[in-house]
Amino acid sequence: MAAGKSSTVSIVKTESSPDQGAVNTAVREAIDMVGGLGSVVKAGDKVLIKPNLCAPPAHVSHGAVNEPPVCIAIADMVKELGAHPIIGESSGIGIDTDEAIEGAGFAALREKGYEVVNLKNYPDFKVPCPDGKVVKELMVYELAAQADVIIDVPKMKTHDNSEVTCAIKNMKGIINDTYKRKLHQEGLFEGLIDLMSKCPAHLVVVDGIVGMEGMGPVFGEAVEMNLILAGKDMVAVDAVVGKTMGFEPEEVLITMYAAERGLGEADLDKIEIVGQSIDSVARRFKRVSESQALDIEGFNLVHWEGTCTGCRNAVMSSIFDLKRTPKEMDCLKNRTIFTGDIDIPETDPNDLFAVGICVPVEKRGEKFVPGCPPNNATIRAALKGEEEKGLLISMDDKK
Ligand code: SF4
Structure with a gap:
C-alpha cells in the first residue's frame, strides 16, 4: 500500500461481452491486486458469496441482477483454497427469492456442483447492535452470521433512494424481511x-460487467462497463464505484455516513487505486431523476423517504405494465400516487391513491391499495377503477 493510503481498490477492465474464461482472469487479477483471496480465506472456511438478486429479472443481462460468471469465478477460487463456497441471497420484501435465483440463471449452477441457496430458508440469528443508531439488534440469516468469510458481490447501479447501490447496500440481503x-x-x-x-x-468484488443507469435498482437501462473492482474496505469500494459512475462521494449519503462513523475511507485522495485509473474507465450514469419513465401528462408519484424497494418496485412495475398499452395508460393521467407517511399531496381526492400499509390509516383516504408490498395487479386495478373486483378495500379493512 502506498504511503498515506489507508485503503486499496483495484479496477480491472475486461473485454466486451466476456466469456467465463475472461471473467475468471479479470476476477483473479482484481482480487490479487488487493492482497489475494488467501488473505481472507483459509482451508476449511465456510464462505458466503453474496450476489445481488434483488428481484426476478426481466432480462438476465439487463444489469439489475448478477449473472453467474463472476460468482462462478469466485467460487472456483474459494474451492482452490480448500474452502467451501456457498452462493446465497434473500431478495427484497415480498419477493420470491427462488424465482429470482432461477430467473438470474443461478439455479442451473446447482447441476454443475455449485451450492446456491435461498437465505430465507435459514433460521434467524440475533446480532446485538448496542451502538446502533437505528437498531439495537438485527436478525441476520444464520448462514450469514455463521459464515467464516463473506464475499460481497454487488452490481454497479443507480438506486431510487440512495443514488448508487453497491457494497454497503447489497448486504441488506443478509437480514430478514422484518428487519x-x-x-x-x-x-x-x-x-x-x-x-x-x-x-x-471481508472482501468486495463488484460485478461491473453490465451496470444499470436511470431508474435503478430494477427498472433502469443496462450499461456495458466490462469492469471488475475489488477491495476489502466497503466504503472505499463504494466511493470508487460511485466516482466511476460520475457521482462524487458526497452525493451518496450511505458512503458518507459510513465514513463519518469510521468504518472506511471515502476520500478518493486517500484511497489507493490499482489497475486502471478511475478516469480511464469512468462513464457518467444517468440519474434516477433523469429517467423518462414517469413522463406522463399530469401524473405524479410521491415517495416517502422511508419507502422501501417493495413499494417503489411495485408501483413502478405497475406503471410500466400500464404504459405498454396506450389505452390503459390514460388511467395515469392527472393521477397522484403516494407511499408512506408524507403530507397528503394536494389534489382531487378522486385522483389520489395511497399505496402500502406504511401510509398511516388516517392518511389513506378513499383509494387505498393495501399490501406490504402491494401487488402490482392490485395497483393497476385500483388505477383503472376496478372497485367492483373488490381490489380496493373499505375503510374498515385498512388496519
Ligand atoms: S408497505 Fe411498502 S414501504 Fe412499507 S415496508 Fe411494506 S413494502 Fe416497504
Missing part, C-alpha cells in the same frame, strides 16, 4: 451502517 422493513421505516441509510458495523463483508 429489512424496520430499516426502511426507521432509517435505511444509518440502519445499513448499523448492519455493516456488525457484519462487514
Whole structure:
C-alpha cells in the first residue's frame, strides 16, 4: 500500500461481452491486486458469496441482477483454497427469492456442483447492535452470521433512494424481511451502517460487467462497463464505484455516513487505486431523476423517504405494465400516487391513491391499495377503477 493510503481498490477492465474464461482472469487479477483471496480465506472456511438478486429479472443481462460468471469465478477460487463456497441471497420484501435465483440463471449452477441457496430458508440469528443508531439488534440469516468469510458481490447501479447501490447496500440481503422493513421505516441509510458495523463483508468484488443507469435498482437501462473492482474496505469500494459512475462521494449519503462513523475511507485522495485509473474507465450514469419513465401528462408519484424497494418496485412495475398499452395508460393521467407517511399531496381526492400499509390509516383516504408490498395487479386495478373486483378495500379493512 502506498504511503498515506489507508485503503486499496483495484479496477480491472475486461473485454466486451466476456466469456467465463475472461471473467475468471479479470476476477483473479482484481482480487490479487488487493492482497489475494488467501488473505481472507483459509482451508476449511465456510464462505458466503453474496450476489445481488434483488428481484426476478426481466432480462438476465439487463444489469439489475448478477449473472453467474463472476460468482462462478469466485467460487472456483474459494474451492482452490480448500474452502467451501456457498452462493446465497434473500431478495427484497415480498419477493420470491427462488424465482429470482432461477430467473438470474443461478439455479442451473446447482447441476454443475455449485451450492446456491435461498437465505430465507435459514433460521434467524440475533446480532446485538448496542451502538446502533437505528437498531439495537438485527436478525441476520444464520448462514450469514455463521459464515467464516463473506464475499460481497454487488452490481454497479443507480438506486431510487440512495443514488448508487453497491457494497454497503447489497448486504441488506443478509437480514430478514422484518428487519429489512424496520430499516426502511426507521432509517435505511444509518440502519445499513448499523448492519455493516456488525457484519462487514471481508472482501468486495463488484460485478461491473453490465451496470444499470436511470431508474435503478430494477427498472433502469443496462450499461456495458466490462469492469471488475475489488477491495476489502466497503466504503472505499463504494466511493470508487460511485466516482466511476460520475457521482462524487458526497452525493451518496450511505458512503458518507459510513465514513463519518469510521468504518472506511471515502476520500478518493486517500484511497489507493490499482489497475486502471478511475478516469480511464469512468462513464457518467444517468440519474434516477433523469429517467423518462414517469413522463406522463399530469401524473405524479410521491415517495416517502422511508419507502422501501417493495413499494417503489411495485408501483413502478405497475406503471410500466400500464404504459405498454396506450389505452390503459390514460388511467395515469392527472393521477397522484403516494407511499408512506408524507403530507397528503394536494389534489382531487378522486385522483389520489395511497399505496402500502406504511401510509398511516388516517392518511389513506378513499383509494387505498393495501399490501406490504402491494401487488402490482392490485395497483393497476385500483388505477383503472376496478372497485367492483373488490381490489380496493373499505375503510374498515385498512388496519
Ligand atoms: S408497505 Fe411498502 S414501504 Fe412499507 S415496508 Fe411494506 S413494502 Fe416497504
